[in-house]
Amino acid sequence: MGSIWEYANPVKFSQTVSRFLAPVAMGATVCLVIGLVWGFFFTPDDFRQGATVKIIYLHVPAALMAINAWFMMLVTSLIWLVRRHHVSALAAKAAAPIGVTMTVIALITGAIWGQPMWGTWWAWDPRLTSFLILFLFYLGYIALWEAIDDPDTAADLTSVLCIVGSVFAVLSRYAVNFWNQGLHQGASVMRAGAITGTDTEEKVSNVFFYPLLVCIIGFVLLFVALVLLRTRTEIHKRRTRALLARERMA
Amino acid sequence: MMPDLGKYAETVLSSYAVSILLIVALVWWSVRAARKAKLALEDVEARRK
Amino acid sequence: MRALLKRDLILAFRAGGGFGLGIAFFLIVVVLVPFSVGPESGLLTKIAPGVLWLGALLACLLSLDRILALDWEDGTLDLMATAPLPLEAVVTVKALAHWMTTGVPLVVAAPLFGVLLNLPPQGFVWLVVSLALGTPALSVIGTFGAALTVGLKRGGLLLSLLILPLYVPTLIFGAELARRGAEGQAVSTPLLMLAGISFGVIALLPFASALVLRVNLR
Amino acid sequence: MVLRVKNLSVARGGVAVLEGVSFTLAPSDALVVKGPNGIGKTTLLRTVAGLQPAFKGTVEAPEDSLAYAAHSDGLKSMLSVAENLEFWAHVFGQKDITQAVDAFDLSDLRNRLAGSLSAGQKRRLGLARLLVTARPIWILDEPTVSLDTASVALFAQAVQRHLSSGGSALLATHIDLGLQANILDVGPFKAVAGATAISGYDEAFL
Numbered sequence A: 001m002g003s004i005w006e007y008a009n010p011v012k013f014s015q016t017v018s019r020f021l022a023p024v025a026m027g028a029t030v031c032l033v034i035g036l037v038w039g040f041f042f043t044p045d046d047f048r049q050g051a052t053v054k055i056i057y058l059h060v061p062a063a064l065m066a067i068n069a070w071f072m073m074l075v076t077s078l079i080w081l082v083r084r085h086h087v088s089a090l091a092a093k094a095a096a097p098i099g100v101t102m103t104v105i106a107l108i109t110g111a112i113w114g115q116p117m118w119g120t121w122w123a124w125d126p127r128l129t130s131f132l133i134l135f136l137f138y139l140g141y142i143a144l145w146e147a148i149d150d151p152d153t154a155a156d157l158t159s160v161l162c163i164v165g166s167v168f169a170v171l172s173r174y175a176v177n178f179w180n181q182g183l184h185q186g187a188s189v190m191r192a193g194a195i196t197g198t199d200t201e202e203k204v205s206n207v208f209f210y211p212l213l214v215c216i217i218g219f220v221l222l223f224v225a226l227v228l229l230r231t232r233t234e235i236h237k238r239r240t241r242a243l244l245a246r247e248r249m250a
Numbered sequence B: 001m002m003p004d005l006g007k008y009a010e011t012v013l014s015s016y017a018v019s020i021l022l023i024v025a026l027v028w029w030s031v032r033a034a035r036k037a038k039l040a041l042e043d044v045e046a047r048r049k
Numbered sequence C: 001m002r003a004l005l006k007r008d009l010i011l012a013f014r015a016g017g018g019f020g021l022g023i024a025f026f027l028i029v030v031v032l033v034p035f036s037v038g039p040e041s042g043l044l045t046k047i048a049p050g051v052l053w054l055g056a057l058l059a060c061l062l063s064l065d066r067i068l069a070l071d072w073e074d075g076t077l078d079l080m081a082t083a084p085l086p087l088e089a090v091v092t093v094k095a096l097a098h099w100m101t102t103g104v105p106l107v108v109a110a111p112l113f114g115v116l117l118n119l120p121p122q123g124f125v126w127l128v129v130s131l132a133l134g135t136p137a138l139s140v141i142g143t144f145g146a147a148l149t150v151g152l153k154r155g156g157l158l159l160s161l162l163i164l165p166l167y168v169p170t171l172i173f174g175a176e177l178a179r180r181g182a183e184g185q186a187v188s189t190p191l192l193m194l195a196g197i198s199f200g201v202i203a204l205l206p207f208a209s210a211l212v213l214r215v216n217l218r
Numbered sequence D: 001m002v003l004r005v006k007n008l009s010v011a012r013g014g015v016a017v018l019e020g021v022s023f024t025l026a027p028s029d030a031l032v033v034k035g036p037n038g039i040g041k042t043t044l045l046r047t048v049a050g051l052q053p054a055f056k057g058t059v060e061a062p063e064d065s066l067a068y069a070a071h072s073d074g075l076k077s078m079l080s081v082a083e084n085l086e087f088w089a090h091v092f093g094q095k096d097i098t099q100a101v102d103a104f105d106l107s108d109l110r111n112r113l114a115g116s117l118s119a120g121q122k123r124r125l126g127l128a129r130l131l132v133t134a135r136p137i138w139i140l141d142e143p144t145v146s147l148d149t150a151s152v153a154l155f156a157q158a159v160q161r162h163l164s165s166g167g168s169a170l171l172a173t174h175i176d177l178g179l180q181a182n183i184l185d186v187g188p189f190k191a192v193a194g195a196t197a198i199s200g201y202d203e204a205f206l
Helices: A004-008 A010-040 A051-083 A087-116 A126-147 A149-182 A191-194 A204-248 B006-048 C004-014 C017-037 C041-062 C066-072 C075-082 C085-118 C125-147 C155-183 C188-217 D041-048 D080-089 D098-103 D118-131 D148-165
Strands: D002-013 D013-023 D030-034 D054-062 D068-069 D135-141 D168-172 D182-185
Touching: A004 A087, A010 A051, A010 A204, A051 A087, A051 A126, A051 A149, A051 B006, A087 A126, A087 A149, A087 A191, A087 A204, A087 B006, A087 C004, A126 A149, A126 C155, A149 C125, A149 C155, A149 C188, A204 B006, C004 C085, C004 D080, C017 C041, C017 C085, C041 C085, C041 C125, C041 C155, C066 C075, C066 C085, C066 C125, C075 C085, C075 C188, C075 D068, C085 C125, C085 C188, C125 C155, C125 C188, C155 C188, D002 D041, D013 D041, D013 D054, D013 D080, D030 D041, D041 D068, D041 D135, D041 D168, D068 D118, D080 D098, D080 D118, D098 D118, D098 D148, D148 D168
Parallel strands: D030 D168, D030 D182, D068 D135, D135 D168
Antiparallel strands: D002 D013, D002 D054
């Protein structure tokens, strides 16, 4: 008893979700409001980047969640392939649109931020490029889910795609890092401290770090809430489907 | 109340606008889909009884 | 296995599509590039390795959906699944046949097309080496995509969408190897990476391809 | 070389179509599966052939003993009749195709491209493929579609020879081939709505 796999039962999962969804969504809202308001109104400008540093409160959490969502999909895909728990496959399906939204936010805020900093909307900076590739992976993954009628076949194929894609995504990351050396350097130097968020060399950065932390927690909670909600939606759809199939037979 | 964003006002404000818009759209879409799926399911379950 | 390879090669010859189309497409891409970027030879020299690699990749992509779709339609794959040949071997042979009918001609034709783009003399060797090392990876990855989308009606477009991100590392290291070769720089890093990717995907990806093919045959 | 099917339930598109099918196919036996269209004969044969997983129950057969032939023949129109047969013979580890060619009266067509054959001739070629597999248990889904009377007779002879040499056959067909065959009417096995009717993946959602 008390095993985590109990929640692999779709009905049990739905009931549990219904209990936890509201508090998680509340927590997400509170953290996001506090973090963003704190960051936007009550933090000083950076001495180098001026007011643009405020973009960090959106850009960094979105980028983190874009990667974490894919990682979560990888784990749930593996669970589906090994243990055949339907909730796991549906959770992966539910996470993909959230991940792609986060990737788009990271890309757009990155481009807007890059405009005054680098003097161009788009630089083929390794990090930006990697996110663009991640975006393509998300698109392919979602398109494959949409293209297949049979839900179990779709779950199997997308799971394998997710695993193979993860390997290639990591490969691409190294390839892109290597590839950009030859073109131009230093594009990401400015953001090296910003990305890790824990850059303690500069004492100022703590001023930015705490609201950033609240924002990251807010994004994580938002992601969890949306995954729970969307997974439950998928379960409801499947249950409807199953009941209709049974109705037709009767 | 509004902080002085200086020459970067457009940059910062547009970042916030786009991001918040995307998040709100995602949440709205998810909630609507959830509601729809729930109604469809309740419909079928009601017929079963 | 040899019978399957022989059959696929004969089919590619007789159907006429395999060899001719890929090369023709490659040629057209290469010819169109100077029209779009201008005839200045310095610029062409600079972009030649990248353009040749992109052309080869697109020519390869063109014929991917034929790897498995035809055998799916006429029921051959169903019959194969009950045959003593494991599907891992089937997909490997299919990828090999695709490489021999598409990759090899591209490798052979690439130096000729290099002339059209003012590729410097020292670049030809590395262009051929990079394509010879990289095109097998393109075929094997493509077979995985073909196996994923084999039963789907709009498979062709989806196949491209799924495969293109997977082609990124191969393209980067392959084109980089060709570029460094052409510019006379050190080539060992991209050479090793490209070889690593090729051998890695050849060793591992057929298992994934066979797995998804089995799911699709269900 | 006995095929044993025990309490087999098969599913199509996630819904069980046939439930609790059991039969045994011994050497020299033929079993004809009958039932109205859409009841799941093809699904049953595909499941027995191992092309799709059984929802419930078991299919026991010696390894590498089954040969399956269905509506699509797996023939390449750009290969000649002989090349098509040679290919499948090699895949199944055989060499000689003359017996198969003779059995279905294809010797005049040996060098014709399969694409230039008539529908009936193609079907004969598809069935000749069964002979080059050298497998003892044949699973045939509507094998006589688009065959004329003479070809049906040829086919019946081929099956008869196969049976008398110790092979066995499981067929789904509407035509009486004049074989000493048992009949399996799958009508009574039609799945009914119930706790077990929704198969495989959807079951968890009920």
